Amino acid sequence: MRTLFSDEVHVAYRQIYVCSDGIHSPEDSFAGQRAGLCGGAVPGHLFLLTGTHTGSVPITVELHETEPPLDADLWEDIVEVSFRPVSDKIELAEWDSRWYPLPLSETTYRVRYHCRGMDEARTAVGDAREPAVEEYLLRFWPSPPAPDRIVKETSQAAAYWHEYARKQPPGPTPEEQAQAERQAREEEERTALRREMDAWGGRLPxxxxxxxxxxxxxxxxxxxxxxxxxxxxxxxxxxxxxxxxxxxxxxxxxxxxxxxxxxxxxxxxxxxxxxxxxxxxxxxxxxxxxxxxxxxxxxxxxxxxxxxxxxxxxxxxxxxxxxxxxxxxxxxxxxxxxxxxxxxxxxxxxxxxxxxxxxxxxxxxxxxxxxxx
Structure with a gap:
């Protein structure tokens, strides 16, 4: 096991991200999922939710060679999704702030997101002198793609976000996405063709x-x-x-x-x-x-x-x-x-x-x- 990151990060709007191609909306990130808390519907992107709206929260990111122990008794809420980077630049990202590199390979991982203290954090008044009331753990290990799942649900916050996820319509299938991209390319080609024809008096040079x-x-x-x-x-x-x-x-x-x-x-x-x-x-x-x-x-x-x-x-x-x-x-x-x-x-x-x-x-x-x- 390797610890890739362990520190406090700044959150805003209860959001942290793992990015390999930019930040995406929650609607896209949770599209078609049953599990909230960790949105993995967009390739190369994870959308992590916290109890704290704005402030600092502790999070640890680990990389395992094989599936780690569940440790369900240590955490209140646990969800799993699949993740595959779409570039070799993978980072843990704060909302509109700092980015922390994560040395992950461009392979398919299973991700388990562990949460503790989300309800308390939603109502707590932040104080830098007090210990954090919440904590998060993100574990990666190589694994074939699989549907998202709720491993453990305890908090009201988790129940809310699971319900939110289930309300998001499924995103396009890989086939539909490929077709949309193909149609977009064809439209770009037609537009370029029309532009060139206009520039050359209505016919191609x-x-x-x-x-x-x-x-x-x-x-x-x-x-x-x-x-x-x-x-x-x-x-x-x-x-x-x-x-x-x-x-x-x-x-x-x-x-x-x-x-x-x-x-x-x-x-x-x-x-x-x-x-x-x-x-x-x-x-x-x-x-x-x-x-x-x-x-x-x-x-x-x-x-x-x-x-x-x-x-x-x-x-x-x-x-x-x-x-x-x-x-x-x-x-x-x-x-x-x-x-x-x-x-x-x-x-x-x-x-x-x-x-x-x-x-x-x-x-x-x-x-x-x-x-x-």
Whole structure:
């Protein structure tokens, strides 16, 4: 036998707990039991009742290798329940106060709760100088699950709590609990599915779209990204073949630079030609810092604010870099979003031009269906 705990603990509302997953209500803890005093209906939790409403009571917790002697003549009230921790963190807990670790294994135990002096404690006036009028003993030993039982009943307090327990309706069976959990998971999945479909314009994105979304879902000033502007176009571009996606990326970069007034600048024109040929960019487009220096120093680039390039020009340079991305789908989507930024509120005309120039994007692909909808 090992003594796991032996001391006074503070009780409030006549409650102490053994917890491995949090504290549960008395209704749940005694659901379906005939025995009061020790509620064991919630897996991994014991709800212990005392005579004292608020104050300190002595309690001892013991762990036995086998069933201990009953000792019925030493205690006024005794009940038994089964208990199995649901985590490796098991504690004796005060009501909204301190917790004391109990070194128990994650196995099934039989628990015997012994009580003495409950009636006296219900009417006594607490005095720290007087010996406690009540005492409690909690014994654990390994044992298969079994129904709760009243071993001995003497006090009026015990009779009251036994009657309370018998009034609590049984909790769900393991099968019912499993079904409820399964239904909750399915509902969470349906909710997540509906949320995702709403975010992608009423249909599910392909795995490819999920992989490349990046800036697709939002950049500065365009928090909803390309999906928020025209979800049907996004899905149509996703359905296009890689060659058409690459062509669209190049086209978007050209339109962005033209709209931003950059196409006639020699080193930008050279970059667009290199993009068309699939070649690496030459300076200053080959390095972000060199590009930044060129963008600030070249007087031919519009600088509407404090000598800095304006948003259309910044977006056009972004379209150049986006269009050269290795993944053709990402290149097309990101470059088109950057081009839309250069067009500001005129982006619907840009997207109409996309559909005319690339007929495959004018046909919305059939929405994917899901049995979970």
């Amino acid at each position: 392909s795995d490819r779209l999920r992989d490349v979304q990046g800036k697709l879902r939002g950049i500065q000033g365009y928090p909803m990204g390309l999906v928020g502007l025209d979800a049907a176009l996004v899905h149509a571009i996703d359905a296009a073949d890689p060659e058409e996606q690459r062509a669209l990326a190049r086209w978007a970069a050209h339109r962005a630079c033209e709209t931003a007034g950059l196409s006639e600048i020699d080193w930008v024109a050279r970059g667009l030609a290199e993009l068309n040929r699939g070649e690496p960019y030459s300076p200053p487009l080959d390095d972000p810092q060199r590009l930044r220096d060129a963008a600030f120093s070249d007087a031919r680039i519009p600088h509407p604010h404090d000598g800095s390039p304006g948003l259309p020009q910044v977006a056009a340079f972004a379209a150049l870099f986006d269009a050269a991305a290795p993944d053709p789908l990402k290149a097309a989507l990101d470059a088109l979003l950057a081009a839309a930024v250069t067009h500001d509120t005129d982006w619907p005309h840009l997207f109409a031009e996309v559909r005319r120039t690339f007929p495959a994007t004018a046909i919305a692909p059939e929405a994917e269906r899901s049995d979970r909808q």
